[in-house]
Amino acid sequence: MIVDIKAKILENRFISGKTWLMRLEAPGIAKYSKPAQFIMVKPTTEESFDPLLRRAFAIADVVGDEVVLYYDIHGRGTKVLSERKSGEYIDVLGPLGKQLFPEDYNSYILVGGGIGFAGLSFLMKYLREKGKKFVSLYGARTKEDLSMIEWIKENGFDVIYYTDDGSFGRKGLITQDLESIIEENPGSALAVCGPTPMMKAVAKIAKQKNVPCYLSLETKMACGIGICIGCVVKDIQSDNYVRVCYEGPVFEASEIEF
């Protein structure tokens, strides 16, 4: 069920790198959210229409009535969002996204790059609740960009970290050990969210190892509800463009061009 609400901002603070954390009081959304779903947030106050569009953010966590977002400041919209204060109300529509991670695997390998990890963190909680086995990999350029470390520790998860510069965890790319991790965890499906080059690299390895690879995609969206037809990717079988917001956001890597 999709709800359109004015959510109270409980917290909006800088974490590290480019990343901010926002906690919203949004019981209607919290209750129905599932991993890989997202919300559309209007960064500005009610009176302002510039920037015009809402921004899509993955639901990084749900705690009781609260929805937790981690977002990077990329442009005008996220800059304005970071200036919103606790206690203010903000327009939120969600939860959105229909095709989510399949639940029928016994074990999963989660691969999150940069802010994309916020597209997988809720899944970690969900899998733990369901008693499923999973391995989590989290990579970024530097330690500063591993902005969910605090959350991971608070929630008691084990994660393998990678940084390009070796400032935290293993030095190098998140894909460097992936083949052996796949071999060590037979029957697992990959759940991936991150920058496109990383997702392409992961999908390539998944194809070579013949394991299912589910990508949670993020593309430029105007509406998030399927009416602008802007956020498309190419579905290979039908050769048609499909909407990330409405037919996704999760797709099997071999089914789409991205």
Add this chain to the structure above:
Amino acid sequence: MEKELLSYELFGMEFKNPIWTASGTFSYGLEVAELYDLSELGAVVVKGLSLKPRKGNMPQRIVETPAGMLNSIGLQNPGVEYFIENILPKLRKYDTKIIANVFGENEEEYIAVSEILDKAEGVHGLELNVSCPNVKKGGIAFGSDPQVLYDLVYKIKKVTKKPLLVKLSPNVTNILDTADACVSANADGLVLINTLLGVAIDVEREKPILSTITGGLSGPAILPIAVRMIWQVYSKYGSKVPIIGVGGITTIQDALQHFLAGAIQIQVGTANFYDPYSPLKIKECLIKHLRKKGYDHFTKLVGKAHQMIIK
């Protein structure tokens, strides 16, 4: 109360309220039907339909601009036959008017699509999108050459008994030239305005953002242009030619400007993207505004801003 204030007979049918949703900003309505009852709307103008399915343009298709956005969707649609067989039966369950937006790559296609829609049960009217490039005329849009536009409208009028509206392109020197052509060819109404051509450039990558370079500008940024063009056409034709106002309507104040300039019905477009409930909010605010002003019907607003200056 809503009916008393807002219903209006136009093109031989009753529109329960003057708030429509604009083509290309509402898909085929069914996605929004998951959020609210489409029967709340005066009309739904569906996304443009062509004879054959169209895949649309490569991403990136949209980009936000100051108080607006550019889009280059490329008229992605499943084709008119698919629409009639698979979408229309679900859509016509709602108590609203369904207006089909029509386009083609050439005159024959426009006519063929119009003929098919003329027979489709539950389609109450046609809206021609004439902003498409005319392949046979070197890619110049149908909507920018008055003679070509006259021929197109004249021929389509012959194949449909349903009301025929023409959505005019603002990318012309004088909107009255194309408006006149449509009126001469007996169009039943004019829809003012379609998007304005624009380009946005990524200054880091130093290249255009949209895959097609140009896109259509919409949103609050285009409001005064829409109001100006409605003003011009209403100044010439008054209430003789129904004007459906579209362009930049995000709030009740914007909608009121359209009415006061001469629009008899309005379409909410890009506002649906950031707030799919905005047509309903505008409708509620319109009722409040009419009560506040003491008007017994919304038509009291239509063209009213002209009264002060008519000699």
